[in-house]
Amino acid sequence: MSLDGGAGMAEENKAARKKIRATDLMNKIMSDYFYGLNEAATSGKQKVAWCTSVGPAELLRAMGFAVHFPENHAAILGATRMATDMIPVANAVGYSPEICSYLTSDIGAYLKGITPLSKAYPGIESIPKPDVLVFNTNQCRDVQDWFSWYARELDVPCIGITSPKSINEVTDAHITDVARQIEALIPTLEAIAGQKLDMERLRETVALSRECTELWKQVLETATATPAPLTFYDGTILMGPAVVLRGTRQAVDFYKALLAELEQRVTDGVGAVENETVRIYWDGMPVWGRLRPHSELFAGLNTTVLASTYCSSWIFPSFDGDDPIRSMAKAYLELFIVRSDSYKERYITSMLKKFRIDGIIYHDAKTCPCNSNSRYGMPQRLEEQTGIPGLVISGDLNDLRCVSDEQTKTNIEAFIEQLEEGK
Numbered sequence: 421m422s423l424d425g426g427a428g429m430a431e432e433n434k435a436a437r438k439k440i441r442a443t444d445l446m447n448k449i450m451s452d453y454f455y456g457l458n459e460a461a462t463s464g465k466q467k468v469a470w471c472t473s474v475g476p477a478e479l480l481r482a483m484g485f486a487v488h489f490p491e492n493h494a495a496i497l498g499a500t501r502m503a504t505d506m507i508p509v510a511n512a513v514g515y516s517p518e519i520c521s522y523l524t525s526d527i528g529a530y531l532k533g534i535t536p537l538s539k540a541y542p543g544i545e546s547i548p549k550p551d552v553l554v555f556n557t558n559q560c561r562d563v564q565d566w567f568s569w570y571a572r573e574l575d576v577p578c579i580g581i582t583s584p585k586s587i588n589e590v591t592d593a594h595i596t597d598v599a600r601q602i603e604a605l606i607p608t609l610e611a612i613a614g615q616k617l618d619m620e621r622l623r624e625t626v627a628l629s630r631e632c633t634e635l636w637k638q639v640l641e642t643a644t645a646t647p648a649p650l651t652f653y654d655g656t657i658l659m660g661p662a663v664v665l666r667g668t669r670q671a672v673d674f675y676k677a678l679l680a681e682l683e684q685r686v687t688d689g690v691g692a693v694e695n696e697t698v699r700i701y702w703d704g705m706p707v708w709g710r711l712r713p714h715s716e717l718f719a720g721l722n723t724t725v726l727a728s729t730y731c732s733s734w735i736f737p738s739f740d741g742d743d744p745i746r747s748m749a750k751a752y753l754e755l756f757i758v759r760s761d762s763y764k765e766r767y768i769t770s771m772l773k774k775f776r777i778d779g780i781i782y783h784d785a786k787t788c789p790c791n792s793n794s795r796y797g798m799p800q801r802l803e804e805q806t807g808i809p810g811l812v813i814s815g816d817l818n819d820l821r822c823v824s825d826e827q828t829k830t831n832i833e834a835f836i837e838q839l840e841e842g843k
């Protein structure tokens with residue numbers, strides 16, 4: 421993602437932009453979430469499931485599991501710039517530096533007995549020990565490999581959904597396939613949870629996920645205003661509850677408060693970046709360890725990065741409380757990363773229009789090919805079709821050894837200058 425993270429910790433990302441007041445509320449509910457998970461794992465009163473970012477979190481929550489998202493933990497490792505030192509530890513046990521740096525930094529941190537949660541949330545000593553690991557390969561194979569490592573290490577069951585990929589149109593056959601795979605998880609989960617699935621509770625959970633997703637969409641769409649009231653860098657932090665608290669009332673309440681604040685900014689004509697003159701679409705993963713410098717770089721160029729594939733990937737319009745399992749299957753399949761290039765191009769083209777974008781930046785993340793869309797000619801095709809220029813920057817989500825700060829800065833400055841001249 422990845423669909424992955426949503427670091428949900430605000431410390432990285434303060435300078436050069438106006439503080440969003442709802443961030444305080446977000447910090448509170450994220451803190452409650454992490455302490456709740458810790459309590460579940462240490463007291464044994466609630467079973468703990470680990471879930472991939474667009475795995476069946478609604479099902480797990482409805483069955484009473486406390487849910488931990490390793491990709492969120494890995495994003496926090498990246499945002500706190502701890503990740504790069506953890507990666508070699510996983511490399512030493514056979515996980516290549518070429519594969520997902522979320523995987524390698526998270527496993528490396530586990531092997532070193534370190535978590536950034538300890539510093540942010542005193543009293544939390546480790547990530548919560550799971551009772552079950554549940555993946556969905558809709559984003560990539562790495563998540564299954566990642567969870568399988570923990571399954572062996574901790575002797576915990578690992579179950580999941582194997583999703584089709586590169587889909588142009590999501591058909592009934594695709595949905596039936598994934599819905600059946602979701603149903604097949606239920607007996608194992610019931611045995612671990614020690615209780616039967618309550619369909620009414622699942623309906624309520626899916627309905628809450630739908631409400632959360634609608635609000636998150638409206639939050640992101642406030643950036644259609646000129647000037648945009650929030651940036652991509654705000655979004656990567658503010659999406660934390662949409663990632664880890666999907667299907668809960670807390671997430672819904674938070675996004676209502678955030679939306680009201682951003683709508684007020686739009687009414688007042690307040691932009692996230694002063695003197696916004698250039699509007700950028702970001703495709704691909706954030707560089708978690710560089711959120712702040714990137715945010716400052718663009719703000720200094722009177723440029724707002726205001727829409728992205730990444731933040732928008734947590735919009736799931738198909739969730740439907742009346743048809744929970746099929747609608748979950750459909751929502752998980754409609755994800756951008758699951759789709760064909762021709763779908764992705766149609767989607768990005770519509771985003772360029774909706775947000776009145778001047779240029780696209782594609783992040784080619786070294787260790788995440790699934791979420792790097794610049795490798796098979798897409799920037800050239802999109803520029804030809806839309807007339808909107810693109811720039812590819814090389815980097816990575818978590819492995820800062822793959823990031824050249826000087827080159828990134830020079831290339832972005834030249835690109836923005838080119839866009840200004842073309843206006």
Ligand code: SF4
Pocket residue numbers: 421422423424491520521522523559560561562563787788789790791817
């Ligand atoms: S490879 Fe990419 S999509 Fe897969 S888990 Fe890692 S960051 Fe996410």
